[in-house]
Structure formats: structure tokens, C-alpha cells
Amino acid sequence: MAVITYRQALHDTLREEMLSDENVFLIGEEIGVFEGSYKITAGLLEEFGEKRVRDTPIAEEGFVGAAVGAAMLGLRPVVELMTINFSLLALDQIVNHAAKIYGMFGGQSSAPMVLRTPGGGGQQLGATHSQNIELYYAFVPGLKVVAPSTPADARALLKASLADNDPVLFLENLALYNTKGEVPEDAPPAEIGKAGVTRVGSDITIIGYSRMATVATQVADQLSEEGVSAEVIDLRSLRPLDRETLVESVRKTGCAVIAEDDWLTYGVGAEIAASISDGAFDYLDAPVRRVAAAEVPLPYAKPLERAALPSAESLNTAVRQTLEAVGHRR
Amino acid sequence: MAETATRSKPASSGSKSRRGTRSGGNRVQQRQGNTALGSESQETLRDYFRQMSLIRRFEERAAQGYTQAKVGGYCHLNLGEEATVVGLMSALRRSDYLFTNYREHGYAIAKGIEPGRVMAELYGRTTGTSKGLGGSMHMFDTEVGLLGGYGIVGGQIPLATGAALAIDYRGGDEVVMCQMGDGTTNIGAFHESMNIAALWNLPVVFVVINNYLGMGTTVDMSSAESELYKRAVAYRMHGERVDGNDVVAVQEAAGRLVEHARKTGEPAMLEAVSHRMKGHSVVDPAKYRSAEDAEAAREADPVATFRSQLISAGVLDEDGAAEIERAVQADVDAAVAFADDSPHPDPATLFDYTYATPVANDSRRLPADPVF
Numbered sequence: 001m002a003v004i005t006y007r008q009a010l011h012d013t014l015r016e017e018m019l020s021d022e023n024v025f026l027i028g029e030e031i032g033v034f035e036g037s038y039k040i041t042a043g044l045l046e047e048f049g050e051k052r053v054r055d056t057p058i059a060e061e062g063f064v065g066a067a068v069g070a071a072m073l074g075l076r077p078v079v080e081l082m083t084i085n086f087s088l089l090a091l092d093q094i095v096n097h098a099a100k101i102y103g104m105f106g107g108q109s110s111a112p113m114v115l116r117t118p119g120g121g122g123q124q125l126g127a128t129h130s131q132n133i134e135l136y137y138a139f140v141p142g143l144k145v146v147a148p149s150t151p152a153d154a155r156a157l158l159k160a161s162l163a164d165n166d167p168v169l170f171l172e173n174l175a176l177y178n179t180k181g182e183v184p185e186d187a188p189p190a191e192i193g194k195a196g197v198t199r200v201g202s203d204i205t206i207i208g209y210s211r212m213a214t215v216a217t218q219v220a221d222q223l224s225e226e227g228v229s230a231e232v233i234d235l236r237s238l239r240p241l242d243r244e245t246l247v248e249s250v251r252k253t254g255c256a257v258i259a260e261d262d263w264l265t266y267g268v269g270a271e272i273a274a275s276i277s278d279g280a281f282d283y284l285d286a287p288v289r290r291v292a293a294a295e296v297p298l299p300y301a302k303p304l305e306r307a308a309l310p311s312a313e314s315l316n317t318a319v320r321q322t323l324e325a326v327g328h329r330r
Numbered sequence: 331m332a333e334t335a336t337r338s339k340p341a342s343s344g345s346k347s348r349r350g351t352r353s354g355g356n357r358v359q360q361r362q363g364n365t366a367l368g369s370e371s372q373e374t375l376r377d378y379f380r381q382m383s384l385i386r387r388f389e390e391r392a393a394q395g396y397t398q399a400k401v402g403g404y405c406h407l408n409l410g411e412e413a414t415v416v417g418l419m420s421a422l423r424r425s426d427y428l429f430t431n432y433r434e435h436g437y438a439i440a441k442g443i444e445p446g447r448v449m450a451e452l453y454g455r456t457t458g459t460s461k462g463l464g465g466s467m468h469m470f471d472t473e474v475g476l477l478g479g480y481g482i483v484g485g486q487i488p489l490a491t492g493a494a495l496a497i498d499y500r501g502g503d504e505v506v507m508c509q510m511g512d513g514t515t516n517i518g519a520f521h522e523s524m525n526i527a528a529l530w531n532l533p534v535v536f537v538v539i540n541n542y543l544g545m546g547t548t549v550d551m552s553s554a555e556s557e558l559y560k561r562a563v564a565y566r567m568h569g570e571r572v573d574g575n576d577v578v579a580v581q582e583a584a585g586r587l588v589e590h591a592r593k594t595g596e597p598a599m600l601e602a603v604s605h606r607m608k609g610h611s612v613v614d615p616a617k618y619r620s621a622e623d624a625e626a627a628r629e630a631d632p633v634a635t636f637r638s639q640l641i642s643a644g645v646l647d648e649d650g651a652a653e654i655e656r657a658v659q660a661d662v663d664a665a666v667a668f669a670d671d672s673p674h675p676d677p678a679t680l681f682d683y684t685y686a687t688p689v690a691n692d693s694r695r696l697p698a699d700p701v702f
């Protein structure tokens with residue numbers, strides 16, 4: 001079992017899938033000659049050639065739509081959208097087209113494609129390059145949205161996404177690309193629609209996805225040294241959402257804190273909190289708490305950016321306050 | 331005679347009102363006399379007339395179905411565009427692919443779908459082209475290569491370009507035709523896709539049906555270059571304009587561009603100048619149109635014109651024409667009966683077509699169901 005970065009896991013899995021299925025091709029801005037804005041596709045143009053690694057004009061609507069059309073004829077495009085912010089330029093093709101091809105025509109065709117794109121702030125990239133807007137896609141029936149937080153999940157979920165016949169938005173995160181982890185090479189594809197319990201505990205449930213799922217495990221590990229037994233759930237899939245796993249955990253622990261990089265109002269955490277209310281209302285000993293980004297266009301200046309984004313520190317604080325509210329004794 | 335982007339003169343810069351009337355730039359030289367019938371066989375010409383008449387009768391019945399509340403939603407008709415529709419579809423092989431906008435009933439029929447299945451889709455029945463899930467705007471049939479009618483203006487253009495990419499990727503010899511309206515040429519997706527198709531040399535023919543009206547917004551009100559085929563030049567693509575009321579001219583131009591795309595992979599743009607005989611959709615009384623324009627649309631009636639042409643050329647006599655008209659009337663009657671007799675979808679099938687690959691925790695909740 002190799003220890004590799006999240007970036008390497010993505011690169012290696014793409015390469016493996018391209019080797020095993022000639023219908024898989026990569027399409028996006030600067031993915032070939034430039035080797036990708038975040039170098040996920042480094043070396044692949046040289047190995048596979050221009051047919052399989054297609055540099056596009058800066059025309060998100062045009063090339064995302066072209067990928068949908070190619071997928072309708074049975075190819076397996078993997079689209080790289082340089083960041084999720086730019087996906088807004090392709091919103092019509094993703095929401096009005098990719099998501100509708102299967103249902104609108106009575107199941108005669110589908111759009112088996114993967115839209116890889118990183119979200120995330122904290123890099124001083126300012127208001128338009130730091131957003132976490134995966135919710136826009138998680139809202140839409142017909143799309144699937146997955147969000148791996150570790151190199152192993154990146155591999156397993158990318159394999160699952162490529163094996164799936166529906167359009168999958170595959171959420172990456174700028175802050176995760178350099179993180180390392182063990183990646184079992186013979187692990188099976190992940191199951192889309194299933195959350196993972198990454199720490200088993202009994203005192204409190206912490207729920208996160210993407211970067212905040214890794215922050216949640218850090219916080220749980222810190223707390224365990226103080227005798228707190230926190231259970232951590234990594235959503236892994238935003239659509240479908242694995243409500244059963246969340247609710248089962250909260251029924252056991254009686255309280256929950258949600259950690260999310262997106263904005264709080266109408267955010268992913270709102271849906272999770274509502275699901276906990278739906279399925280574990282009688283088990284709750286404290287209100288469900290959300291740790292989410294401050295509701296501002298993200299500023300450039302470091303102190304302001306830091307103040308706006310959730311962190312291990314802010315999650316730790318919210319977890320402690322919730323534990324106090326339920327009268328937890330350490 | 332078609333105008334081409336490379337041969338035509340610059341647009342005249344008239345300062346007339348841009349509302350309600352066509353600019354001089356939108357006029358196309360009409361074919362005269364029997365030469366209009368080109369070199370097509372008499373049998374082919376009679377079949378064009380049959381198909382055009384079929385679409386005419388079908389659309390009239392679709393409008394009737396709408397007023398009877400058998401057809402819901404939006405209902406956009408091909409009335410007045412029969413020559414364009416039949417000419418274009420005659421240029422395609424069955425294995426070629428077609429993407430259209432939401433005004434596609436006639437295209438579905440001319441591409442080879444049974445009229446009954448098209449009418450059943452309008453009626454929202456399980457026997458419809460999209461099992462009743464699509465409706466008027468979303469016909470689809472893999473068998474005949476109709477890869478969808480699309481309701482968002484311009485949405486079909488990137489998709490069609492991608493289908494051509496897939497053909498190129500596999501080395502196939504199919505061609506994609508992408509139909510759209512005049513108003514579509516101002517949307518970003520059009521320009522992004524024209525650029526991509528030309529840049530990557532993809533076998534797609536973009537066809538703009540210029541009936542000079544968006545809904546009520548004219549081409550002159552919306553397009554800085556109202557001779558739309560000239561836009562191809564910006565992408566180093568061949569563009570030309572044809573009289574959309576002339577089925578033979580449309581077939582000839584489209585056939586030439588389709589076969590060129592098949593041979594070389596080169597995309598092209600064809601503008602078919604046409605008339606919309608009725609409103610934007612069935613419910614639109616088209617009060618914004620000038621009397622002269624509405625009269626021009628009536629006079630330009632391509633079905634009646636073609637009928638007279640065939641009779642004066644001796645391809646058909648009055649009895650022969652009437653016989654064809656009776657036959658298509660019977661076809662449309664049968665289509666309506668088929669639609670009417672077909673079952674409505676069972677609500678229990680509501681979740682059958684959301685995902686092609688079922689996965690865990692896919693929601694199957696009805697509005698009043700609790701989440702847990």
C-alpha cells in the first residue's frame with residue numbers, strides 16, 4: 001500500500017482508467033500542454049496524445065456541452081473545470097442538459113461523464129476564485145455529486161464515478177491536493193451514495209465533507225486525547241445523501257456538529273440538520289450546530305480571509321460548546 | 331441560387347424601423363418556373379409533397395389537440411416551415427444525427443418516427459417518442475438518430491458539437507445536423523460551439539431557420555449582422571443562405587454541406603430563410619406582426635406553392651395531389667387515434683428515469699412523504 005498525495009491518486013487513477021477503456025478521454029482548459037492548473041493531468045498528453053487529452057478554448061459552456069454530447073454517443077469524458085467557480089459558465093449545460101438527458105427522453109440515452117473540479121478558499125484567491133458552490137449541483141436530481149477527502153477516497157470515488165452511467169460532479173479541493181494518505185491499489189470502487197464513518201465514537205457526531213471532513217478527524221483526534229469520544233462522518237456523496245448513516249450516528253450520540261466550507265444559509269449543513277431533525281428529533285440533547293463560512297464575498301487580505309473560513313479551531317470550539325450544552329463530563 | 335458568405339455583398343445599412351418587418355438583407359432570390367424542381371425524380375418530388383402535406387396536417391391537428399387540452403405545456407409548430415424541414419431531413423441518412431430546438435414535431439416525422447408516436451408524445455402517453463416524459467419540446471429516438479429536441483435556446487448546439495466530436499473520435503462517417511432558430515445566433519453557446527467545431531474540424535452542419543422572428547423580436551432588433559450566415563466567416567467556416575420555402579433548394583444545399591462534412595469533417599452553417607405562418611406557439615396570436623408581413627407569410631405558403639409547381643410541371647395532376655392529401659389526412663387521423671388510445675404513464679413509474687445507474691440512498695419520496 002503506497003502513501004501518496006491526493007493529487008497523485010487522481011492522476012494515477014485517471015491514467016489507469018484511460019489505459020483500461022479507450023472511450024475515456026480528458027477534456028478541459030490547460031490540461032494538456034500546460035499539464036493542468038493543478039497538475040493533475042501532468043504527463044498524460046505525452047502518454048496518450050491529443051485525442052485522449054484535449055485542450056479546449058476558454059469556453060466552459062461549449063466544452064462541457066460537447067462532453068455531454070460525446071457522452072450521449074457512448075464516450076466517457078472526464079471534464080476538468082479549472083475551479084468550481086468557472087462551472088457557473090457551464091451551468092446551463094450541467095443543470096439543463098447533462099442532468100436531464102436520461103429522464104427527459106424516457107431513459108433512451110444518458111450522459112456518463114465526470115466533471116472534476118476543485119472548490120475551496122484559503123489561498124488568498126479572492127471573492128470569485130474561492131467559492132464552495134457544490135450545493136448548486138447537489139440540489140439537482142439527475143446529477144450525482146461526490147466529494148472525496150482523502151487520497152484513498154479520491155481513487156475509489158473516481159473509479160466509481162467513471163463506472164457510473166450518470167453525470168457525476170466530482171468535487172476536489174485546493175487545500176487537499178498536497179495531503180497524503182495510504183491508497184490501497186486493489187481497493188474496489190467506492191459506493192456512490194454512501195457516507196463513511198471515519199472515527200467511531202459515542203459522545204458527539206461531527207459531520208463533514210471534502211476538506212472539512214479531514215478537519216473533523218483532526219478535531220476528533222485532539223478531543224480523544226482529552227477523553228472525548230467523537231464519531232466522525234464523512235459524507236463522501238452529497239447527492240444522493242446518506243441520511244441513514246447520519247441519523248443512526250446521532251441516535252447514538254444525541255448531538256451533532258456539522259462542519260462545512262460553504263455558506264451557512266441554505267447550505268449543505270442546512271439539509272443535514274433538517275435530516276437529523278427528521279430522523280433523530282427525539283434523540284437530540286442539544287440543537288444541531290453548524291460551523292460554516294462567514295456570509296461575505298471572500299476577501300483577499302489574509303486576516304479577513306482567515307476570519308471568514310471554518311477551521312479546526314472554530315470546529316473545536318463549537319464541539320466543546322455543544323458538549324457543554326449536553327452536560328458532557330470529561 | 332444560394333448566397334454564400336464568401337460571395338455576397340456587404341449588408342445594406344438601412345436606417346428603417348427594426349420592428350415588425352424584414353430588412354432587405356433577408357430577401358432571397360426565388361427560384362422561377364420548372365427549373366426550381368432541379369434534377370430530382372418525379373417520385374422523390376411527390377414524396378417531398380407527401381411529407382410536407384403530412385407535416386402540415388399533423389401540425390394543424392397538434393394545434394387542435396392543444397385547444398382540446400389533449401396537448402399541454404408549450405406547443406411550437408412547424409407550420410410554414412415544411413419545405414425547410416423536409417429539405418433538410420432528405421439530406422440526412424438514417425444513421426446521421428439530428429439535434430433540434432423545441433420546434434421539432436415535423437423534424438421528428440421527417441427523420442423517420444411514426445407520426446403516431448410523435449402525437450402520443452404530445453398527448454403525454456407511454457407510447458410517445460420519450461415515453462411521455464418529454465412532451466412537445468423533447469422528442470427523441472435513437473433508432474432514427476434524433477438525439478433530442480431541446481427547450482433552452484442554444485442548449486442543443488454544444489451537444490451537437492460533442493456528438494460530432496464522438497464521431498470524429500471513433501472515425502465514423504456519420505454527420506450531425508444541428509437545427510436552431512434565428513434568435514439563437516446571439517447566444518454564447520452558438521459562438522463557443524462554432525469556434526470549437528471549426529477548430530477541431532468536426533462533422534456538424536449548423537442550420538439556422540431564419541423566420542426573422544424570435545418570439546416577437548425581429549432579427550434586425552437583435553442581430554448586428556442580420557445576414558446570419560455571414561457569422562460563419564468569423565470561424566473560418568463556410569456559410570450560406572438558401573430559400574427555406576424551396577424544398578429542392580434546401581435539400582440541394584443541405585445535402586452538399588452534409589456530404590462535404592462527411593468527406594472532410596469540415597463543419598458548415600446553412601441559413602434557411604423561412605416564414606412562420608402562425609404565432610411563436612399555439613397560444614400566441616402574433617399581434618406584433620404587421621399586416622403586410624402576415625400576408626407575405628400566407629402567400630409564401632410552401633405547401634401550396636410546391637403543389638402548384640408540381641401540377642404545372644406535370645409531376646402531379648389535381649387528382650394525384652388530392653389523393654396524397656387524403657392519404658396524409660388518414661395518416662394523421664390514425665396518429666391521433668393511436669395517441670388517444672395509448673395509456674397514460676403510471677405514477678408508480680415516477681422514479682424510473684432519474685438515474686441510469688441506481689445507487690444507494692436515491693430519494694424516492696413523494697411530496698407528502700416524511701423523510702423518515
